[in-house]
Amino acid sequence: MLAALTSALAGISLKSPSGAAWEFLILFLVVIVGPPLMTKARVPGIIGLLVGGFVIGPYGLDLIGAGNTTVPDLGQLGLLYLMFVAGVELDLSLVRIHRRAVLTYGVLTFALPMTFGTVIGLALGWILPAALLLGALLSSHTLLLYPTARAAGLSADRGVATAVGATVLTDTAALVVLAAISGTQVAGGSPTSIAAQIVLGLAVLVAFTLLLLPRLARLAFRYLGTDRVVRYLLAVSSFLAAGTVADIFGIEPIVGAFFAGLALNRLVPNEGPLMDRIDFFGSAVFVPIFLVSVGLLLDPKVMVEGGTLKLAGLFILASLAGKALSAGIARLALGYSGPQATLMLGLTVPQAAATLAATIVGFNIGLFDQSVVNAALVLILASIVVGTLLVDRSVARVPTPEGVGARIGARILVVLTDPAQAALAFALAARIAAADGGVVRGLLAAPRGNAAALEPRLGELLAAGYAVGVDAEPHLLVHHALAEGVVNVATESRASLVLLGVADAAGGSPFGSEAEAIAAGLAVPLGVLLGTEPTVREVEVVREADDHPGCAFDAGGLAIDLGRRIAGAAVEAADLGPAALESPPEGVLRIMPATSWQLAAGSADPRPGSAVLLLPDL
C-alpha cells in the first residue's frame, strides 16, 4: 500500500507556473500589495505600482519576462483608459468661468517647461524631435493632488480653478506636440505630406471627438444605454474608437482617447454613477496595470548610472523651474496671493499621465532609450513628492471661498410625487446640470404605507432619465412628512438645487404649505414644477415683482440663469402683470419667482402642453 502510494507520488510531475493565470495573478498581487506598502512608508501609492512592476519584471525577479506581450498590451489599454479619464474628469465649467486666467496660466505653464525642456534636449545633442518631445513631456501635468484641495473646500478657489482649467490646455497642447512628433517619426513620405497628414488627422480627430462623438454617445446612451453595463461599455468603446481614428492618421491613440474624454465630459458628470464605474475599473484594473507595465522597464542598473541621474536632474530642474516661473508670473499678472500661487504650483508640478504617455510613446518609436525612460520615472517620483509638500503647506493658508457650492447645476435632486412628470423634470434637470457637468438624482415620494405600490414605478423614472441621457439612480423617498424627508435627503446629498414636481396641484398635492416648508428648510434653492408636458419649445421668464430683503436667494437672478440654461440661449425677464398667474401658452415653460401668495394663487395646474417652474422667494 505504502509502496503504491510512494510510487504514485513519485509519478507526479509538477511544472513551474506559467501562462495567463500566473501572469494575471502576479499582476494583481502587485496591484493589491504595492500601493499600501508605499503608503505606509509615506510614499505615494503610484510609486508602489512602478516598483512592483520592476520587482516582477525582467530586471527584477523575471516573473514577467522581457518577451512577454500580454502585460504591455494590457498596459497600452490602461494608458488609453488613463488619458480618457484625464479628459473626462476635467471640470470644463471652471475653464469657462475663469477663461482669461486659465488661458494665461495654461499658456505659461505649458510654454515655459516646453521651452526649457527643448533647450535642454538640444544642449544634450538630441535631434529636434526628441528635444521637442522632452519639452512636451515636461510641460504637461496631472491633477493628482486636486482631491486634497477639493477635500479642503478649495475647489472653487480662483487659483485652484485656474490650475484645473489650465490642465486642459497643457495636456491638449502636449498631446498635440506628441501627435506631431510621433507622426513625423512613424509616417512615411515627404515632410509636406507628413505635415498635411497630421493636420488633416487632427482636424478629423477634433471633428470626430468633439462634434460627432458626443451626439453618437447621447443617442447611444438614450437608446442602448438603459443597461448600466452597456453605458460603461459605450464609454470604453468611445475612447477606443477615437484612439482608432487617431491611429489611422498616424497620430498616437492616446491623443484620441484624451479628446474622447473631453468630448464625453458633459455626458459623464464627475459625481455620476457612470463616472463611478469608470473610476472603479480604471483604478482597480486598467491604470494600475499600465503603471505596473511601465515598472517593467525600470532597470536599477540604468537608473543609478551617472548619465541617467544627470538626465533626471536636468528634467526635474527644467520642469520645476518652468512651473515655478509660471506660477510666479501668474501671481503678479493675475493677482493671486502667495499661498494661492504656491497651491497652483503644487497642483501643476506632479507629472504622471501625459508625461508617462509621452515618454512611453517616445520609447516605442525609438526616440528615447531606457535611460530617458528611467530618468522620466525619477522625475515623476520627484514631482509627486515636491507637489505633495507644496500642496500640504499651502492648502491651510488659502481661505475657503465664501458662497461656494453655489454652482446651481452641480447636484440636482428631482423629487416627484407622480412619475408622469419624470420626462419633463429630468429634461429640465439635465439641461440645468449640463452647464456645470453636474449630476441629477431622482426620488419618488412615497407616503408611509404606499411604498410597495409605488416601487414598481421607479422604472418609469429610470427610463425617463435615460431618455435625456441622465442616469438618475431613482429611489423611493419614504416619508411621513414630505417636507422633512426632502430637506433631509437634500442636505445629506449636498444638493445644489431641488426640483419638486407637482403634477396635480389642485388635487391635494404637497403644494402651498409643503412647498413653503421645504423652501424654508432648504439651504439651497427650490424649484416647484407644475405640469407634465416634456416638450418645451419656449422659455418665458417672469420678472420678480418686488425685492425681498431677507430672502436667501436672488430668485429673479436664478430664474434668468435657469431660463438661459434650459433655453440654451440668453433670456430676459418680462413683466407679465396679472397674466403671470394664468396658465402659459402651449409649448411654453414659464419660470417665475414666487412669493407666498403667488404660490398659493398659482396653484392651479397649467393647461396641457405647458409647464410652470415656480421659484419660491419667501
Add this chain to the structure above:
Amino acid sequence: MIAAPLGGCGSIAASAGEFTPVEPGVLTVATSAVPSPGFWEGTPSHPTGGFEYELALELAKRFGLGRVAVKIVHFHRIVRGHLGGADLGIDLITPTSEREEHLEFSTPYLKSAPTVLVRAGTEVPDLKTAQELRWGAIQSTTFVETIEDSIVPESEPVLFDGQQEVVAALEEGKIEATLLDLPLAVAIAERSAGQLEAVAQLPDAEALAVALPKGSSNRQAVDSAIRALTSDGTIESLLEEWVGGDAANPEAEIPLLHTTLR
C-alpha cells in the same frame, strides 16, 4: 511647419542611445549562412538583399554608418557569444536564458512560430503523424529542444551543421521533416519549385532578436532602432518584400499543429 526639420532621422539620436561600431563607419554583422533564401541574398562579400541584410542596412543608416560588412560565423559559435569581431549578429536568433549568459539581446524584431518544412506530398495533420516522421534540425538551435520536447518523435532527430545541410537532407529524403522559423520555412518552400512545403506551425511563437557581445554598450541604440523600425512599418514592409505575405501574416495560411496531446 515643424515637419521639415523633423523629417529625416538619418543621424544618431543621443536620446535613443549611442552606437559605437568596431570599425569606424562600418556596421559589421555576423550571420551563419549567405545566401539564405529571403534573408541574405548574394554572397558574403557582395550581399544583394534579403530581409536581414536590409534590416542591417536600416540599422547602419540610423547609426550614421556608411556600409554593412558581413562575417560568416557558425550558428553554434554565434549563440555561444563568438561573433567573430562583429558589432552584432543577425541570424534568426531566439533569446534564451542560456544564450543570455554569452550574449546581449535586443528587443525582438520578429515573433515567429516554429514551422514544419517537409517534402511536397508529406502531410502532417496531427501530432501522431508528426511523431512517425524522421526529423532533422540544425544543431544548437532551439528547434532541437522543441522537436524533442513538443513533438517527441519515435526516432531521435538528426542534427546538421547549418540550414543548407538540413534542407539538402530533406530534399534528398534523408529526413522527412524539419523545423525552421516560419518566415524562413516559407521562403525556402517558395523557392524550392514545389519540392518543399511549409505544412504546419507550432503554437508557441518565439522571439527573434539581434545578438550583441556580452556587456555591449550598443544595446540601447539597437533597441531604440528596432522599436523605431517596428513602429514606422519598415520591418513589416521588408518582410513582405523579401519573404512574402504568408510570412508577414503567418496566421493567414499555415495550419496549427497542436502539440499538447503527448
